[in-house]
Amino acid sequence: MILNVAKLPEGDSEFSLHDRPNYFDLSGDEFTLGGPVEFACRVRKMERRVIVRGTVRAAFQLPCCRCLEAYRHEVTAELIADFLPASQSAQEEVHELEQAELNCHTYRHDEVDLRQVVRDHLAIEIPMQPLCREGCAGLCPKCGVNRNLETCTCVPDSVDPRLAILQRFKTPQS
Numbered sequence: 001m002i003l004n005v006a007k008l009p010e011g012d013s014e015f016s017l018h019d020r021p022n023y024f025d026l027s028g029d030e031f032t033l034g035g036p037v038e039f040a041c042r043v044r045k046m047e048r049r050v051i052v053r054g055t056v057r058a059a060f061q062l063p064c065c066r067c068l069e070a071y072r073h074e075v076t077a078e079l080i081a082d083f084l085p086a087s088q089s090a091q092e093e094v095h096e097l098e099q100a101e102l103n104c105h106t107y108r109h110d111e112v113d114l115r116q117v118v119r120d121h122l123a124i125e126i127p128m129q130p131l132c133r134e135g136c137a138g139l140c141p142k143c144g145v146n147r148n149l150e151t152c153t154c155v156p157d158s159v160d161p162r163l164a165i166l167q168r169f170k171t172p173q174s
């Protein structure tokens with residue numbers, strides 16, 4: 001996902017880019033990418049300035065927060081990023097705040113590297129409480145069976161609602 005600015009035609013062009021997951025530094029403890037990252041984008045080159053907008057598609061392997069099973073979580077993220085050569089943007093440091101607002105980035109050696117921007121947009125899409133399916137039945141708190149797959153005969157304790165709030169914090173995180 002690197003665009004060579006020297007080879008980009010002036011004006012608009014379209015690209016369908018994809019990279020293997022290992023190009024993206026997203027290998028946290030709790031998730032991995034489960035396949036290639038795809039980025040369908042429209043690139044506008046105006047002299048040294050390059051504006052990229054498009055749609056990123058990827059899939060994470062995430063542990064469900066209820067049943068703890070790993071599942072495939074597909075994400076789509078809209079992305080827009082404005083790139084200027086590093087030297088040029090340094091001269092315009094006064095406008096730093098303005099650039100941050102415009103989602104401005106820099107590039108060097110004629111290479112617009114989209115991986116960091118794509119990575120950041122994907123990271124935002126990771127859910128705080130991943131769920132393998134809507135209404136996942138989770139694990140039985142008594143015998144631990146995955147209630148999506150098995151039924152058990154455990155009788156649920158009647159839980160004081162105030163304690164039920166505390167129980168939510170007992171969900172294992174990793």
Ligand SMILES: [Zn+2]
Pocket residue numbers: 064065066067068069131132133136137138
């Ligand atoms: Zn689940």
Ligand SMILES: [Zn+2]
Pocket residue numbers: 140141142143144145152153154
């Ligand atoms: Zn049970």
